[in-house]
Amino acid sequence: MGWKVTELERKKLKERAKTLFCPFEKCRDYNKVDRNNILFITKYGKDEHMNLYQCKTCKRKFSERRGTPLFGVRLPEEKFYQVIRCLVEGNGTRPTGRIVGCTKDTVTTIIKRVGKHFDAISQVMIDKYHLEECQLDELWSFIQKKRRIWKS
Numbered sequence: 001m002g003w004k005v006t007e008l009e010r011k012k013l014k015e016r017a018k019t020l021f022c023p024f025e026k027c028r029d030y031n032k033v034d035r036n037n038i039l040f041i042t043k044y045g046k047d048e049h050m051n052l053y054q055c056k057t058c059k060r061k062f063s064e065r066r067g068t069p070l071f072g073v074r075l076p077e078e079k080f081y082q083v084i085r086c087l088v089e090g091n092g093t094r095p096t097g098r099i100v101g102c103t104k105d106t107v108t109t110i111i112k113r114v115g116k117h118f119d120a121i122s123q124v125m126i127d128k129y130h131l132e133e134c135q136l137d138e139l140w141s142f143i144q145k146k147r148r149i150w151k152s
């Protein structure tokens with residue numbers, strides 16, 4: 001116990017809060033990023049490696065992973081975004097899986113996830129992975145196309 005969050009760390013967590021969204025469906029700000037509604041509360045868990053956040057809109061608390069598009073995807077963040085990169089570069093689901101080293105099913109899961117949380121993911125892709133808006137537009141149309149195929 002007694003973990004002190006340094007000034008720098010606090011700043012990073014604040015920045016991070018901007019890429020998170022409220023994971024509670026009944027909340028007015030559910031699934032929306034950049035609303036300034038997410039607040040960093042504390043660190044917790046073994047070695048205090050988990051971050052706890054709170055939504056100011058509905059006052060509920062949630063773990064960082066729950067409020068990110070990665071929730072439930074058993075893949076490290078780096079790989080998750082690597083998959084997106086490969087897709088943006090025009091690779092199909094099978095080649096993307098080969099390049100990144102995951103199954104085609106995982107790639108499919110990620111595509112679905114990206115479709116659901118496109119705003120949050122776009123923000124991270126621009127800020128952290130330096131993708132351009134036009135690349136994200138392409139990604140969006142790729143996802144739409146896939147969705148139509150899956151539905152039919």
Ligand SMILES: [Zn+2]
Nearest residue numbers: 022027055058
């Ligand atoms: Zn909320």
